[in-house]
Amino acid sequence: MIFKASKRSGGRQLGSHLLKTEENEHVEIHEVSGFISDTVMGAMNEAYAAARGTKCKQYLFSMSLSPPAHESVRIEVFEKVIGDIEERLGLTGQPRVIVFHEKEGRRHCHAVWSRINAETMTAIDMPFFKNKLQALAKEVYLENGWKMPRGFENPQLRDHRNFSLDEWQQAKRACIDPRELRGAVIECYRQADNAKSFAAALEERGLFLARGDRRGFVAVTTDGDVYSLSRIIPDKKADIAARLGDSSKLMSVAETRERIATEIAPRLSTYIAEAKRIAHRNMEPLIAKREALKVQHQAERQAFDKSITARWNEEQRIRASRLRKGIAGAWDFLTGRYFKIRKQNDMEAKFARERDSHERHAMIHAQHKDRQALQELIKESRRREAERILGLYRDAAKFRRMREGEAERDRNGRTRDGRSPSPKPRDRGLDLG
Incomplete structure (x- = not known):
């Protein structure tokens, strides 16, 4: 599992990012704990208010947890990893927000903690947190049997194409x-x-x-x-x-931009604009299918959650009916029958929660497969359009080199005294006579 972590401020901007639905197809607020408010923005405002009583500027600790692309990771795995992070960084018991994002058939998790200790009104120090998280990430890969990235095995083999x-x-x-x-x-x-x-x-x-x-x-x-x-x-x-x-x-950069503006851009602007229009037109059916799939998946989840809630309420009613009231209930309490039924109900409720979690995860996993299949088509379309645009770049570069070669030949063709040589007779083609 890849970790990206930082100490930061800007709670409102972070809260807006966590709730952003433009780039994420599904946003699920999993937990808001330790705050008076039960909303993400309310929690961010509380964390900022607590930091105002201290000198701490970076009052939040933000993390993203990204599992391997083709692994189906359960919510419980994320929760366990977050618990391990808290233990190693000294954040246990701190107010936190956990949000899940899904896009392109993948799910990743965002966890945000307040660094302000409410009892001492000081910021929790986290020395060498990047090294600690790096070691924990390797352990998570080994524990779950995932293929470890080459960069973890040897830092010299990391993917240098990763951008900030x-x-x-x-x-x-x-x-x-x-x-x-x-x-x-x-x-x-x-x-x-x-x-x-x-x-x-x-x-x-x-x-x-x-x-x-x-x-x-x-x-x-x-x-x-x-x-x-x-x-x-x-x-x-x-x-x-x-x-x-x-x-x-x-x-310099300014001179290069001027050269691009005077030599390259006029030739490329028309062709590249047309290539981008073609790419946009070719992507429209896939984007429409992606949006339709998003709406379909959201409807499926809402219907599933509704049925799960109805089943849970009915099972709770059955479990509650086992506990007798009145004199019979008092007799059950004295004889110990009440405690046996209570234990049975707790066990059944625990198994029911695990069953519901497994069923919901299986549904989401099936949706991810459908979305990943569509994403492969989108990637292939993008690759074709990228090749088309790169072809335009190559043609422009060849044309420029050809023109520079002509200019170089013109300079070399001048006589030593600076005068141009006499013009050669024009080549009118092959003489068939």
Whole structure:
């Protein structure tokens, strides 16, 4: 299970993210405990109010728990892991909020704690929490028999295409798949011997090598977005500089953007816009099917929860009818029959809760399978459209190199005294006579 954790402030923004239904197909508020309010936003406001009595700025501890993509993980597993996290980080007993998100046929969990101890009015310190969570994540993989990511086995084998949140949103705005972008940059870097070959390979993918204002080497997209190569390429900065040379010889970001605006963008804008329109049109049926599937699954869950509640109430009524009242009830209490029936009722209620949980999990698991099958079609459509746009980038790069070659030949064709050579007779084709 992959953990992402941070100390943070901004309770209202976090609460809005937890309740966001635009990007998540299903949002389930699993628990709001330790707060007076029973709503997510109310809990965030309480945590902020408690922090006002202290000097703590980052009064929340936020975590996301993401299991492997194709594993069906029960709610009880998430609860156990959250309990282990609390024990290791000293958060046991702290007010918390647990919310489940589902999208693209996968479910992940968000857990948020208040760091403020109400008795001492101090923030709970969590030294080395990232190292502790890293060790716990490995244990969770081993306990559940999941295939451990290569990055856990050896940090040198981690997937370098993983973007940070800011990088993901930046690439998302540029209509580029962040993983494909990062993988493409690393592939170009591995195959390049110097800055010139690296820049040529990048241009075939719609990226342009430039000199950053604060960083040595950056890549600029046709939309003008800037990506730091030192944060994408896994090598050290010194190794990157040794392979690519002095970054001061490159154009600045401003000069590169000007070049894109004057040379590249006019040719690409029309074609890329048309490619995006085609991609949008091809995606419309799949998006409509996704929305229909979302509505269908929500209706199925509501109907299931309604039937489960009705069955639970009926079973509770039957269990309650076993406890006699009046004189008979007093006699049962004196003879111990009351306690036997009470124990039986508690056991049946426990088994009923487990049965309901298993049945609901099986229903959600079946829905995830349907949604994952649709997601494979969406991924394939996106891949085809991405290849189409990359083809446009490659064509533009070839055209630019061809034009630069013509200009270079024109310069080399001048005589040593600076005069242009006499024009050659025009080639009118093959003489068949």
